[in-house]
Amino acid sequence: MGIIAQCRAASSGQLAADGRRRDSGGEPPAARRPLSAFRPTAARFLRFAYTLPIPPPLVAPRFHLAEMPPTDTSHPDYFHRVVDCQWACPAHTDVPEYIRLIAQGRFTDAYMVNREANVFPGILGRVCDRPCEPACRRSRVENKPVAICRLKRVAADHKDEYASRLPKIPAVKNGKHVACIGAGPASLTVANDLLPLGYRVTIFEQLAEPGGLMRSNIPSFRLPQAILDEEIGAIIGMGAELKLGHPVKSMKELLDRGGFDAVFVGSGAPKGKDLKLPGRAEAAPNIHIGIDWLESVAFEHVKAIGREVLIIGVGNTAMDCCRTSLRLGAQHVNVMARKPRQFFKASDWELEDAEEENVRIIVNRAPKRFVVEDGRLKGMLFDVMEYDLDARGAITAERITGEEFFAASDVILAIGQENAFPWIERDLGIEFDKWSVPKVDPVTFQSTRPGVFFGGDAAFGPKNIIWSVEHGHQAAISVHRHCQGEAVTDRLAPGINLQSRKMGMHEWSYSNDYNPAERRLVPHVSLKERFKKLNIEVELGFTAEQAAAEVQRCLNCDIQTVFEAKLCIECDACIDICPTDCLTITADGEEAELRTRLRAPAKNLEQPLYVSAPLKQTGRVMVKDEDMCVHCGLCAERCPTAAWDMQKSFVKWPHAEDQPPTCQPSLPKIA
Amino acid sequence: MTYIPKPKVRHPSLPRNALGLTRRDYEGALSTLCAGCGHDSITAALTEAIWGLSLEPQNIAKLSGIGCSSKTTAYFVSGGHGFNSVHGRMPSIAMGANAANRNLHYIGVSGDGDTLSIGLGQFAHAIRRNLNMLYVIENNGVYGLTKGQFSASADIGSKAKKGDVNQQPPIDPVLLALSLGASFVARSFSGDKAQLVPLLQAGLRHRGFALIDVISPCVTFNDHEGSTKSYAYTREHYEPAVNAGFVPFEREIVVDYAEGECLPVVMHDGSRIVLHKLAKDYDPTDRVAASAYIQARAKQGEFLTGLLYVDETQKEFHELNGTPDVPLNSLSPELLSPGAKGLDRILARFR
Ligand SMILES: Cc1cc2nc3c(=O)[nH]c(=O)nc-3n(C[C@H](O)[C@H](O)[C@H](O)COP(=O)(O)OP(=O)(O)OC[C@H]3O[C@@H](n4cnc5c(N)ncnc54)[C@H](O)[C@@H]3O)c2cc1C
Ligand SMILES: Cc1ncc(C[n+]2csc(CCOP(=O)(O)OP(=O)(O)O)c2C)c(N)n1
Numbered sequence A: 001m002g003i004i005a006q007c008r009a010a011s012s013g014q015l016a017a018d019g020r021r022r023d024s025g026g027e028p029p030a031a032r033r034p035l036s037a038f039r040p041t042a043a044r045f046l047r048f049a050y051t052l053p054i055p056p057p058l059v060a061p062r063f064h065l066a067e068m069p070p071t072d073t074s075h076p077d078y079f080h081r082v083v084d085c086q087w088a089c090p091a092h093t094d095v096p097e098y099i100r101l102i103a104q105g106r107f108t109d110a111y112m113v114n115r116e117a118n119v120f121p122g123i124l125g126r127v128c129d130r131p132c133e134p135a136c137r138r139s140r141v142e143n144k145p146v147a148i149c150r151l152k153r154v155a156a157d158h159k160d161e162y163a164s165r166l167p168k169i170p171a172v173k174n175g176k177h178v179a180c181i182g183a184g185p186a187s188l189t190v191a192n193d194l195l196p197l198g199y200r201v202t203i204f205e206q207l208a209e210p211g212g213l214m215r216s217n218i219p220s221f222r223l224p225q226a227i228l229d230e231e232i233g234a235i236i237g238m239g240a241e242l243k244l245g246h247p248v249k250s251m252k253e254l255l256d257r258g259g260f261d262a263v264f265v266g267s268g269a270p271k272g273k274d275l276k277l278p279g280r281a282e283a284a285p286n287i288h289i290g291i292d293w294l295e296s297v298a299f300e301h302v303k304a305i306g307r308e309v310l311i312i313g314v315g316n317t318a319m320d321c322c323r324t325s326l327r328l329g330a331q332h333v334n335v336m337a338r339k340p341r342q343f344f345k346a347s348d349w350e351l352e353d354a355e356e357e358n359v360r361i362i363v364n365r366a367p368k369r370f371v372v373e374d375g376r377l378k379g380m381l382f383d384v385m386e387y388d389l390d391a392r393g394a395i396t397a398e399r400i401t402g403e404e405f406f407a408a409s410d411v412i413l414a415i416g417q418e419n420a421f422p423w424i425e426r427d428l429g430i431e432f433d434k435w436s437v438p439k440v441d442p443v444t445f446q447s448t449r450p451g452v453f454f455g456g457d458a459a460f461g462p463k464n465i466i467w468s469v470e471h472g473h474q475a476a477i478s479v480h481r482h483c484q485g486e487a488v489t490d491r492l493a494p495g496i497n498l499q500s501r502k503m504g505m506h507e508w509s510y511s512n513d514y515n516p517a518e519r520r521l522v523p524h525v526s527l528k529e530r531f532k533k534l535n536i537e538v539e540l541g542f543t544a545e546q547a548a549a550e551v552q553r554c555l556n557c558d559i560q561t562v563f564e565a566k567l568c569i570e571c572d573a574c575i576d577i578c579p580t581d582c583l584t585i586t587a588d589g590e591e592a593e594l595r596t597r598l599r600a601p602a603k604n605l606e607q608p609l610y611v612s613a614p615l616k617q618t619g620r621v622m623v624k625d626e627d628m629c630v631h632c633g634l635c636a637e638r639c640p641t642a643a644w645d646m647q648k649s650f651v652k653w654p655h656a657e658d659q660p661p662t663c664q665p666s667l668p669k670i671a
Numbered sequence B: 001m002t003y004i005p006k007p008k009v010r011h012p013s014l015p016r017n018a019l020g021l022t023r024r025d026y027e028g029a030l031s032t033l034c035a036g037c038g039h040d041s042i043t044a045a046l047t048e049a050i051w052g053l054s055l056e057p058q059n060i061a062k063l064s065g066i067g068c069s070s071k072t073t074a075y076f077v078s079g080g081h082g083f084n085s086v087h088g089r090m091p092s093i094a095m096g097a098n099a100a101n102r103n104l105h106y107i108g109v110s111g112d113g114d115t116l117s118i119g120l121g122q123f124a125h126a127i128r129r130n131l132n133m134l135y136v137i138e139n140n141g142v143y144g145l146t147k148g149q150f151s152a153s154a155d156i157g158s159k160a161k162k163g164d165v166n167q168q169p170p171i172d173p174v175l176l177a178l179s180l181g182a183s184f185v186a187r188s189f190s191g192d193k194a195q196l197v198p199l200l201q202a203g204l205r206h207r208g209f210a211l212i213d214v215i216s217p218c219v220t221f222n223d224h225e226g227s228t229k230s231y232a233y234t235r236e237h238y239e240p241a242v243n244a245g246f247v248p249f250e251r252e253i254v255v256d257y258a259e260g261e262c263l264p265v266v267m268h269d270g271s272r273i274v275l276h277k278l279a280k281d282y283d284p285t286d287r288v289a290a291s292a293y294i295q296a297r298a299k300q301g302e303f304l305t306g307l308l309y310v311d312e313t314q315k316e317f318h319e320l321n322g323t324p325d326v327p328l329n330s331l332s333p334e335l336l337s338p339g340a341k342g343l344d345r346i347l348a349r350f351r
C-alpha cells in the first residue's frame, strides 16, 4: 500500500522536477548537467526512500520541514561525549589513553594521566563508584563494560617512582593563604591544585588522621591504609599544612581571626541518620549508627560485635557494615531491605561481594520496633511489605501483609547521612535553606558569602570520592580566581584537540582490531583466609595476563571518526565495511524520522547522530549513529579520499593551573 | 583493501529476515579490491538483496570469470557454492551447472572485459538460451585487474588516466541483450543501492536470463576528470526511467495503480515487481520501443537506468528443452542411465 502511495507521489514529483530537462530535448550529447540537479528535491528524496530493501518499512515521506543541521563538531562537548567513560567520569579522566598506556606497559605514565584528573588513582582503582562502567560503550556492544576501575588499580600497583613527576611547588609563595576544613578527598584536591600555584594551604581536621571517610569509614579490607598514606602523603608532601585533631568549632572565629584569603569547607556529611522506633532508648548500647560505628572500628575503639547482627538499610554503608561485622565475630548477618532488590542503592559489585561472604539480604521488611527483654536487645520486629509495580517498574501501591521477628544481638543503622554545620554561625552571610543545607552555587561552589566555598559531601549531601575530587578541582578554580580578584563565574571553558592517528594506508597508531575477549574476573582472597584479620584486602587486583587481556577490550572511543564532507565521492565503501552498521548516506530529515531510516535503526536516543554537510554529488548527507561505533577505523581505511579520518581527541578540562592570570599579591583579605 | 578483517561484532538492532539471519550472515571473505571500488558496493547490494529475499545460502551458486569484478563472488554469501572459471567462460560453467541442478539460484558476476571482450560469444548464447540466472556486469569501462586498459564498453571520447582517448565505439550490453531476445534487461549504478537492491531481487526472482549492467566506477583507473564511468560523471548523466519495487508473494497489493506510472508484473512464483515509471512515455514491455528510447536518450548523453525491459512469459532453458523437473542428482541411477538397451534405442534413432 505504502509502496504504491509512494510510487505515485514520486512519479508526479519527478515529472515536475524533470520537466525542465525534458523540454530542453536538444541538449548537446554528454553535456554536463549542473550538479545541483541532483540535490535532493522532494522527488529525488522519494526515489531513494521508496526503494528501501524488503520489507519496505513504508516510511511516510517527509519533505524538508526540519532537516537536521550539520553536526557542530567544533563544540568541545561533541567528541567528548563520544568517549562514554570520560563523559560519565565526574573528573573527566582520559580512560582510553591510560588503558593504552597500560597495554604498552607504561604504568607510571598511565598513573599520571589518571592523577591529573582524579588525584587518587590507587584509592579510586579500588573503591571508586565507577560511573564510567555502566556508561562504557563495550557494555552496549556486548553486555559487560571494560573493567575500567580495576585497570586504574593496575596502573597504581605497577607504577614506579613518580614523586619527581608531581607538580613543582614554587619556593616563593604568592602571599595567599587558604583554609580547608576537613581532610577528606575534596579538601585534599583543593590543596593539590593550589599548592603548585604558590598558595599556602592549611587543612584543619578534627580526627587524628587525614583522609575523611576514606580513612574512617571505608573498611581496610577494601582500601588498605598504606594506599591512603601514599596518595594523601603525596599532597601533604607538596607542603600542605595539616592540623590534625583540630576541629574548627567556629567559622566566625576562623574568618575573623584566621587571616585567610579564602575558606574551603570540605567537612563532609558526617551525621548518620537515626531510627526513632519504640525500644530505641532501652536498647541503645546495642544499636549503632553505621558511619559512627565504622569510624570506631577504623580507629580501633570497637573490636567486637555480637553473634547475630541486623543491618538496617541496603546502601553501600550497609555493605561495609555487614562485611565488617563478619570480621568482628558476627556469625549471622542479615541485611534488611524495605523494598525489592531493583530499588537497592548499593552498587552491584558491593552486593555481590557481601553475598559471596554469606550475608543474607532480606527484602520487603520495614522496621517496626526494637524488641527489648530484661533491658537487653533481643531483636527487631518488621512489617512484611508487598508492592504493586507498573510497567516501568515504579511502585504504585504498597501494603503490609504481616509481621516478622528477627533475633539480633546488635543492630546497625545504615539508612543515610546528612551534612550538618553546628559550627557555622548563621549570621556570617553564609545562607542555609530550611533543611540547614548551605546554598552553594553548582558551578563555582561559592556560598552566599564571597570567599567561602563548599565542596564534596558538604556541598550537596553525600556522594562519593570522585565527585568530591571534581568539586575540589572546581572549587580550587574559584578560590584561585577569587584570590586573584577575578570573577569566579568567568571560568575558562573546556576545550578539545584532535590529532590524526593515521600512520600509513592500513596503519594506525592505535590497535584498531576488535578483540572479542570477555571481561576478566578479579581474583579474591579465599573465604577462609580473608576473615583472619580485619585488614586483609579482599580483592587481589588483576594478574599481568588478565590486565593484558582486559586492556584489549577497550574500544578506543577517544579515537574519533572525523568526517570531511567535501572530500566524499559517495562510493559507499565506508558504509559497506562498517561492522556495526553505524553509517548511512541518505536524504536529510528531521531527527526522529531520520533515526528510523538508518541502516540499523538508531534506537538509543542518548547517543547522538553525527550529520554531515550536504555531500557534493547528490546533496544527501552522511549520517553516523554514534551508538555502536567500535572505532575500528575501517571506514577511514576503506575511504578512497580520506573523507573519514581517525583522530585522537584530547579533552581539556580546565583546572586551577589553567586559569589566567598569574598572581596579584596585594589583594585585601576577605575577613 | 584492509588488513584487519571486518569484526564479527554486530549492531543489536540489525533487522533479521524470514530465516532469522542478518545481513552479516550473508557476507563473504574480506575484499582485496581498492578502497572505494564500485564493485564492493555491488557486493554489498547483492548481500542485501539475497538477505532480503531470505534465500538459503546453500541454495546459491556464485559463478564468475576473471577480473576484479570476477573476484567479488568470494566476497558475499560464504555459505554458497562458487566457481571461478577462466576468462570469459563463466556462461558455459553456469550453463552446465544449471542443466544439472535447476533448483539453485545462479548468480553470475562478470566484468565488462570478461563479458564484452573475451566472453562476448558465451554471453550472447547464454541469453539466447534464456538460461535461468542473474547475470551482473560490473561495468567500469576498463580492464581493472590488468591496470586500466580501455574495455569494449568504454565510450568514444572517454579519457584514460594517462590521457589516451578511446576511439572505438562501445558495446552497450543492454542494447545487445535486447537484440538477442533477453527476457529481463536492467541497468543501474553501484552508487545507488536504493535502485540496485530491488533490481537485483527482481532479477533473482525472474525466471530466465536476467541481465543487470551496473556502472561501477574504478577508483584507481577510471574515476578521473574526463572519464565517462566516474562517480561524478555517472551521477550527472544517469537517468532513472523505470525503478522496480520488489513485492514478495506473501505481501498482497490492494491498491489500484495510477495509469502510466506504476505497473505490476507478476512473476512466475506469484511475487511481483512493481515497475515505477519515472519516464512517462517509456514502455518497459515493448522491446522495440525500449531499444529505440534507450538509444535516443544515449544520444542526449544520458543513460537510462532501471528495469528497462521485462517479459515474464518467455520460456527459459529447461522449458525449451523439456528437461526433468528436478535436479539430476535427485534422480535414481536407473533414470539417469538409459542402460545398454536404452542406449541402443537412442542410437538407432540416428542410424
Ligand atoms: C561507609 C561508607 C563507605 C563508602 N564507600 C565509598 C566507596 O566505596 N567509594 C566512594 O567513592 N565513596 C564511598 N563513600 C563516600 C565517600 O567516602 C565520601 O563521599 C567522600 O569521602 C566525601 O569526601 P569529602 O571530602 O566531601 O568529605 P569526607 O571524606 O567526609 O571528609 C570530611 C572530613 O572533615 C572532617 N571534619 C568535619 N567537620 C570538621 C570540622 N568542623 N573541623 C575539622 N574537621 C572536620 C571529618 O572528620 C572528615 O575527616 C563511602 C561512605 C561511607 C560512609
Ligand atoms: C585468457 C586470458 N586472457 C587475458 C587475461 C588477462 N586479463 C585478466 S583480467 C582481464 C580483464 C578484466 O576486465 P574486466 O572483466 O572488465 O574486469 P575488471 O577488472 O575491470 O573488473 C584480462 C584481459 C586472462 N586472465 N586470461
Ligand code: SF4
Binding pocket: A083, A084, A085, A086, A095, A096, A135, A136, A137, A138, A146, A148, A553, A554, A555, A556, A557, A558
Ligand atoms: S570502550 Fe574504552 S574508551 Fe570506550 S567507553 Fe569503554 S573504557 Fe571508555
Ligand code: SF4
Binding pocket: A561, A577, A578, A579, A580, A581, A582, A583, A624, A628, A629, A630, A631, A632, A633, A634, A635, A636
Ligand atoms: S570506526 Fe567506522 S567502520 Fe568502525 S565501527 Fe565506527 S563507523 Fe563503523
Ligand code: SF4
Binding pocket: A567, A568, A569, A570, A571, A572, A573, A574, A575, A635, A638, A639, A640, A641, A642, A643, A644, B036
Ligand atoms: S568511503 Fe569515503 S568517499 Fe566513499 S562514501 Fe565513504 S566517506 Fe565518502
Ligand SMILES: [Mg+2]
Binding pocket: B067, B111, B112, B113, B138, B139, B140, B141, B142, B143, B144, B151
Ligand atoms: Mg572492467
